[in-house]
Amino acid sequence: MIDRKPVRVPLFPLAGAILFPRAQLPLHIFEERYRDMVRDAMADQGRIAMIQPSGPGEPAPLFRAGCIGEIVGVEELDDGRYNIVLQGSNRFRLIAEADVGTLYRQADVDLEAFDDREPEPLPLAMRSAVEQEARRFGDALGLIVDWDAVGQLDDELLVNAIAQVAPFDPGAKQALLEEPTLAGRADLVVQLMQFQRMAPGGADIGQTIQ
Numbered sequence: 001m002i003d004r005k006p007v008r009v010p011l012f013p014l015a016g017a018i019l020f021p022r023a024q025l026p027l028h029i030f031e032e033r034y035r036d037m038v039r040d041a042m043a044d045q046g047r048i049a050m051i052q053p054s055g056p057g058e059p060a061p062l063f064r065a066g067c068i069g070e071i072v073g074v075e076e077l078d079d080g081r082y083n084i085v086l087q088g089s090n091r092f093r094l095i096a097e098a099d100v101g102t103l104y105r106q107a108d109v110d111l112e113a114f115d116d117r118e119p120e121p122l123p124l125a126m127r128s129a130v131e132q133e134a135r136r137f138g139d140a141l142g143l144i145v146d147w148d149a150v151g152q153l154d155d156e157l158l159v160n161a162i163a164q165v166a167p168f169d170p171g172a173k174q175a176l177l178e179e180p181t182l183a184g185r186a187d188l189v190v191q192l193m194q195f196q197r198m199a200p201g202g203a204d205i206g207q208t209i210q
Contacts, residue, residue: 006108033103
């Protein structure tokens, strides 16, 4: 059995925000502790671990899986805030939080917990089902979408983009994040869109997708 050495990473707990390998996530950083985190990350390996809180509290409990984001874009504003863009590299399992002196949280994680190699393309019928349900879901939410551009996305980017931006609850987003395969994630994202679209008041949940 291979002994996998834990890696220490800064944590950015943010409900409803998930990141996937090869996907991007823009973030506006305004709290002092996370400004420190960005500065420290840029002075080190340039990476931040995105993870969702699993409940309320301070510090909030955390789900056990997240995704590493490499800082690929950064804009420092005059007042010390940052606009950054993270590029997902690989998902991780949380091992244990570290007792450190920083204002932001850090943890030891297993970076080899998931197989995050590029996936095989989806079967054509599954790809069609994702696009069709995305159109119905978008219409139900009253969104204006360039569907021609959506149709040009590769399978992984399409499925993961829906998982990231759709107004699903944090538990549903976590299930999408932890789904091992792209095909499984595609099937789950279709089910979630169908459920939310057909639930009473479902079309009113989440007025904007950021």
